[in-house]
Amino acid sequence: MIISDLFQETYNALSANKVRSGLTMLGIVIGIGSVIAMVSIGQGASRQIQSSIEGLGSNLLTVFPGVIQPGRGIVSSGRGAAQTLKNEDIDVLKQITGVAHISPELNRRFQITSTGGNNTNSTIIGATAEYPLVRNVSVEEGSFIAENQLRSMGRIAVLGPTVAKDLFADSDPIGKTIRINKINFKVIGVLASKGSAGFFNPDDTVFVPLTTMQKILAGADFLSTIAISVDNKDLMPQVQADATVALALKHRVDPQNPDFSILSQADIIGTLTQVTNTFTIFLAAVAGISLIVGGIGIMNMMLTTVTERTREIGLRKAIGAKKKDISMQFLAEAVMLTFLGGVIGVMLGWAISFAVSSFAGIATSVSIFSILLAFGVSAAIGIIFGYYPARRAAGLNPIEALRYE
Amino acid sequence: MIECKKIAKIYKDANIETRALKNVSFKINNGEFVAIMGPSGSGKSTLMHILGCLDVPTSGQYLLDGHDVSKLTGDELADIRVKKIGFVFQSYNLLPRATVLRNVSLPLVYAGVKKEEREKLAIKSLTASAFPEQFWNHYSNQLSGGMMQRVAIARALVNNPTLVLADEPTGNLDTKTGEMVLRTFQELHFNHGRTIILITHEQYVAEHAQRIIQIRDGEIITDNINHNRRIINGSISSPL
Numbered sequence: 001m002i003i004s005d006l007f008q009e010t011y012n013a014l015s016a017n018k019v020r021s022g023l024t025m026l027g028i029v030i031g032i033g034s035v036i037a038m039v040s041i042g043q044g045a046s047r048q049i050q051s052s053i054e055g056l057g058s059n060l061l062t063v064f065p066g067v068i069q070p071g072r073g074i075v076s077s078g079r080g081a082a083q084t085l086k087n088e089d090i091d092v093l094k095q096i097t098g099v100a101h102i103s104p105e106l107n108r109r110f111q112i113t114s115t116g117g118n119n120t121n122s123t124i125i126g127a128t129a130e131y132p133l134v135r136n137v138s139v140e141e142g143s144f145i146a147e148n149q150l151r152s153m154g155r156i157a158v159l160g161p162t163v164a165k166d167l168f169a170d171s172d173p174i175g176k177t178i179r180i181n182k183i184n185f186k187v188i189g190v191l192a193s194k195g196s197a198g199f200f201n202p203d204d205t206v207f208v209p210l211t212t213m214q215k216i217l218a219g220a221d222f223l224s225t226i227a228i229s230v231d232n233k234d235l236m237p238q239v240q241a242d243a244t245v246a247l248a249l250k251h252r253v254d255p256q257n258p259d260f261s262i263l264s265q266a267d268i269i270g271t272l273t274q275v276t277n278t279f280t281i282f283l284a285a286v287a288g289i290s291l292i293v294g295g296i297g298i299m300n301m302m303l304t305t306v307t308e309r310t311r312e313i314g315l316r317k318a319i320g321a322k323k324k325d326i327s328m329q330f331l332a333e334a335v336m337l338t339f340l341g342g343v344i345g346v347m348l349g350w351a352i353s354f355a356v357s358s359f360a361g362i363a364t365s366v367s368i369f370s371i372l373l374a375f376g377v378s379a380a381i382g383i384i385f386g387y388y389p390a391r392r393a394a395g396l397n398p399i400e401a402l403r404y405e
Numbered sequence: 406m407i408e409c410k411k412i413a414k415i416y417k418d419a420n421i422e423t424r425a426l427k428n429v430s431f432k433i434n435n436g437e438f439v440a441i442m443g444p445s446g447s448g449k450s451t452l453m454h455i456l457g458c459l460d461v462p463t464s465g466q467y468l469l470d471g472h473d474v475s476k477l478t479g480d481e482l483a484d485i486r487v488k489k490i491g492f493v494f495q496s497y498n499l500l501p502r503a504t505v506l507r508n509v510s511l512p513l514v515y516a517g518v519k520k521e522e523r524e525k526l527a528i529k530s531l532t533a534s535a536f537p538e539q540f541w542n543h544y545s546n547q548l549s550g551g552m553m554q555r556v557a558i559a560r561a562l563v564n565n566p567t568l569v570l571a572d573e574p575t576g577n578l579d580t581k582t583g584e585m586v587l588r589t590f591q592e593l594h595f596n597h598g599r600t601i602i603l604i605t606h607e608q609y610v611a612e613h614a615q616r617i618i619q620i621r622d623g624e625i626i627t628d629n630i631n632h633n634r635r636i637i638n639g640s641i642s643s644p645l
Contacts, residue, residue: 315500319486319487319492322515
């Protein structure tokens with residue numbers, strides 16, 4: 001039996017029962033379609049988070065107080081509770097070769113009101129003039145905090161775009177006054193939008209001079225983070241190691257067990273990637289279950305078909321078909337069903353992920369790998385779930401098969 | 406040439422032995438038209454399965470064209486069937502939703518004959534069994550019983566077999582259509598020199614053959630030349 005005959009037989013058999021073939025195929029279509037869609041949503045989300053973190057500055061090292069255990073992520077580390085980072089640490093870090101800029105920061109959440117009466121609750125960041133250089137932000141309007149305003153503990157503020165919109169709607173906030181924790185601040189600038197970076201939205205922040213934050217708003221002399229930008233990417237591990245040793249010496253703690261943590265962007269991306277990968281695997285597993293259910297549907301239909309066509313199988317064997325001819329014929333039917341289901345499923349999954357990204361605004365990406373995987377899996381399901389019915393057909397005794405009513 | 410030497414077939418089912426055939430021996434020469442006749446339960450179906458290489462005897466020898474085929478396995482028997490045997494069944498067993506031409510050329514698919522060659526052979530076979538040309542591209546389930554049986558006969562002939570085995574070929578047909586089918590066999594016998602074995606339980610049907618073997622309880626009771634042979638006259642080309 002040659003390939004073109006096999007196709008002819010398969011086409012005849014499947015088109016003889018179009019509704020049944022279609023419904024059986026639907027199981028595979030839904031299975032493959034949901035695998036493609038779910039994986040594309042997961043991968044798209046992880047790529048989006050990755051690119052927005054990279055947008056924060058790729059040569060960035062961040063010093064956190066307290067201990068962040070690798071793999072446990074930032075969320076569970078109890079960040080902000082420890083008060084081990086001090087202003088003096090900045091001078092130590094400045095001595096390290098390879099350090100380009102240093103941005104010490106102190107974050108607190110406060111209620112903010114505008115003179116117009118609007119109010120919002122946002123993160124207030126006490127920052128220095130180097131913040132925009134390190135964190136890769138740019139000023140859309142007005143200017144950022146300057147050196148002299150730091151020294152004079154100026155009551156000035158720079159708004160993130162989200163806060164500016166919340167407080168002043170469409171009117172120009174420059175020169176207006178806002179109240180943070182019942183103290184008046186003059187708005188001198190608005191930042192350009194950067195977009196969310198997973199758990200932290202840099203647009204929903206207000207910047208004040210670090211000195212003003214420490215002395216007036218928070219009444220504390222410690223820092224919540226120190227961000228360090230490094231001259232070039234290759235120096236990152238060296239600077240990370242040097243900074244750890246220098247700070248440990250300054251804090252008089254063991255460098256193997258310090259009271260602070262230094263994370264590179266790669267560490268943060270790694271942690272978040274772990275989270276999104278788990279999420280992707282979870283979605284794919286749910287979709288995979290529906291694929292298996294589809295495969296069982298194929299097997300069910302093939303077993304019914306074998307029973308229905310017992311006489312036909314008997315005849316084919318009587319006129320000279322070998323076991324191999326019969327099993328190939330039924331296997332080809334199962335594989336054809338799953339393969340067609342796979343093709344339609346890939347298109348459906350693609351359409352779903354396109355719809356999700358255009359209506360729900362979640363970035364998705366359909367990779368060639370997941371398409372090839374879907375085809376491979378659907379063909380494999382055809383072979384696995386078609387094998388048993390095909391073997392059963394091939395093993396029929398021609399005499400009994402011909403007598404079958 | 407076909408030769409059966411002391412063929413016996415015993416079915417074992419849950420410790421009960423059924424001796425379907427006991428010590429059956431006969432010889433059929435090329436070009437003979439033989440009827441094997443017997444009531445149901447006589448063992449004629451078992452004999453047909455063995456002659457048609459669908460089954461093997463428990464003991465004894467079956468020589469087909471001089472080759473012993475009584476010890477072959479499933480796929481080896483399939484190989485013999487595709488080359489040397491043509492079957493005609495009581496219930497036609499055509500593929501539905503397939504044209505007459507496709508049905509007739511089906512055995513050639515398993516014989517590994519090329520596509521272009523298949524059509525030529527199928528047409529030759531349809532012509533030999535005088536099947537009207539206007540129905541060649543009809544679907545088999547659009548035909549009458551008599552026409553379907555003639556498609557089955559054409560299918561049985563397409564691989565140029567040593568032996569055509571017809572199992573109650575007129576069982577599902579009325580007398581007139583049945584006669585037309587029997588006439589087709591006679592025509593093939595007279596004009597094309599085919600070796601035909603006709604299995605039936607009806608005396609009337611068996612009388613169309615050249616020789617009648619009567620079988621009862623697994624044994625041959627008579628094996629005679631049929632001197633009162635019925636010959637059907639007239640054309641077989643008219644559609645039924």
